[in-house]
Amino acid sequence: MADIGIKQLAKILGISTASVSRALNNPERVSDAMRKRVQDAAKQTGYRPNKMGASLRTAKTKNIIVIIPDISDTFNSGVIRSIERTASDRGYSVLFGDTQGIRESEIGYGDMVRTRQADGIICFSHNLPFSDADLDSDNFKMPPIVNSCEQLQSLQLAGRSIPLVTIDNVAAGREIAKHLLDLGHREIAVITGDIDSPSTQQRLLGYKLALKEAGLEFNPALVFEGEYTLEAGSSTTLEILSEPQRPSAILCMCDETALGCLYTLKENNISVPSDISVVGFDDIKFARYFSPALTTVAQPVDDIGRQCVEILLDVIDGKSVAQKTVILPHKLVIRDSTQAI
Amino acid sequence: MADIGIKQLAKILGISTASVSRALNNPERVSDAMRKRVQDAAKQTGYRPNKMGASLRTAKTKNIIVIIPDISDTFNSGVIRSIERTASDRGYSVLFGDTQGIRESEIGYGDMVRTRQADGIICFSHNLPFSDADLDSDNFKMPPIVNSCEQLQSLQLAGRSIPLVTIDNVAAGREIAKHLLDLGHREIAVITGDIDSPSTQQRLLGYKLALKEAGLEFNPALVFEGEYTLEAGSSTTLEILSEPQRPSAILCMCDETALGCLYTLKENNISVPSDISVVGFDDIKFARYFSPALTTVAQPVDDIGRQCVEILLDVIDGKSVAQKTVILPHKLVIRDSTQAI
DNA sequence: CATCACAATGTAAACGTTTACCTAAATTAT
DNA sequence: ATAATTTAGGTAAACGTTTACATTGTGATG
Structure with missing residues (x-):
């Protein structure tokens, strides 16, 4: 038996697709018997719900995109790791865009939320990943986005306030x-x-x-x-x-x-x-x-990453973000490369 | 005007959605006049096709997932950068999974191709990102996958041959x-x-x-x-x-x-x-x-990354991959940490 | 006993595309 | 001039989910 869809599974069990969907996503909304029957069958048949179908219907992708000038920069990659891990804990996947600092590339990645490939953006650049034309347009709606480490150029913001996670x-x-x-x-x-x-x-x-x-x-x-x-x-x-x-x-x-x-x-x-x-x-x-x-x-690399995704998810979920900009503590680390004159 | 879909755009232009789709994706299949009219209107209205809709219909996501024990490892992050860049050139986006070497995590990410979130996998682990149960099952079909740097444990393979990109x-x-x-x-x-x-x-x-x-x-x-x-x-x-x-x-x-x-x-x-x-x-x-x-x-970090995605895309496109395992040249670099005894 | 509220499930529409198939017009061949 | 072919565009189904709404049954309430 090859790949199976919700319809086939429903047919096998002699129930409706609605019940299958509910048993899997809202287990509290079906009877115990039904829940067990469906879950067992799902496991047994290896049913894996097609995310595209779900995304299309719910208009949620559970993806976030992180836009970064250079993935292989050591500092960045530390933050990235933290981002990936917390996102993953929260059920989100992470798409990475390495822009090499190229504006067009930034814009290309920014576009991915408008093409519904991602629900939000974490951005390491001091530019917004949208074209000036878009930013100026009245019908432009800012998607969920938070800035990591770099504050945005104020001229681009034009009064908008974008959450920021950084040190002082x-x-x-x-x-x-x-x-x-x-x-x-x-x-x-x-x-x-x-x-x-x-x-x-x-x-x-x-x-x-x-x-x-x-x-x-x-x-x-x-x-x-x-x-x-x-x-x-x-x-x-x-x-x-x-x-x-x-x-x-x-x-x-x-x-x-x-x-x-x-x-x-x-x-x-x-x-x-x-x-x-x-x-x-x-x-x-x-x-x-x-x-x-x-x-x-x-x-605080790990904290920066974690806070970025937590704030972003709050914005995505429409929760008001109390603290628009988060300043995390830094720490002077004195080692052997400095000495008194 | 808020976000607009293909239907609205078609209605605005007084044509069918089919024509819009064709003008945008298969420009050679419509008349010059139509093509221009649609493309202009698309730009003008800021129409961005919803990728989820398209993915659902075409059963292609244009995503690849790379499964890696630690994104912030310096060597890995170099390969990752190369992967991201070539994938991006070829119109693919890259999802990263940082597994911390945890088997369940690997499997979780491997699952993403079965839930149609990605078309293929690049894997840095010496384990396949699938459960043993799955691997043993007869109806298991190996998705497009290539291994980077690490050869697979032969026992897992069970006669299967997975492309590999590595040095000797x-x-x-x-x-x-x-x-x-x-x-x-x-x-x-x-x-x-x-x-x-x-x-x-x-x-x-x-x-x-x-x-x-x-x-x-x-x-x-x-x-x-x-x-x-x-x-x-x-x-x-x-x-x-x-x-x-x-x-x-x-x-x-x-x-x-x-x-x-x-x-x-x-x-x-x-x-x-x-x-x-x-x-x-x-x-x-x-x-x-x-x-x-x-x-x-x-x-050859860059080459490794590039070859990984090129081979993977060939597999995804169903092209037979002539050379299943690619051995790239390494190079001894003698610097100052060694000397004759 | 009739009514009601509620729980459990089913029905079917909707999400936004792409594309197989069809039609009509235009072009070419005979 | 007619038949055959090509071209351009339209129609509508399909992809796989989720969910609003409808239906049924069951126990509680008066």
């Missing part, structure tokens, strides 16, 4: 900069991520705040735009080293960048932390295994 | 062991992954082969079972160090393990490579940035 990037930036300042560092170079990204700008703001609190002048010549990658960390560090004046510390806005930085410093026989202190951001799993072990800011 | 793990294991032997190492400890996993066993076999070719006896006391993680690399190395006799080299079957190993050696003031040589496996992106940069075996 300015506080975190301020804190780790303060750590360096407390150690006596005065010339602190910064390797940023994409300068347009809110997380980068917020962390930079934190850095400036710390400087000001320490009574120091901000020196724009010390900030170097990079990317959240190993390669960028390495190459940008080379840039820094080619400057006439060498900083006593380098603040990287991402651990991968910091690890790339560490590498290049070692290549150039500059020892960390005795010659230069280095800090990162994220506390990816490799950070503590590097040598020297990296001082960094830990983000 | 025994050759690779042999090669990297030979590298150490050529450097004069005689006492080579091994940190394996899960001893049940075919990749581990194959690599171990390669190690034994190399030993034999060098005229050396295999010493089981030198193999330590670990896991493909940083933590396991670290803790297992501690074990090795507690043995009376210290090996001159450690062969790790995964880069994360090797990095954990490097860490613990440094903690114990054993310098690599002068005191002990260390090698890994996979060439994850961090390998070359570590200090010392890790000697390892590079796997």
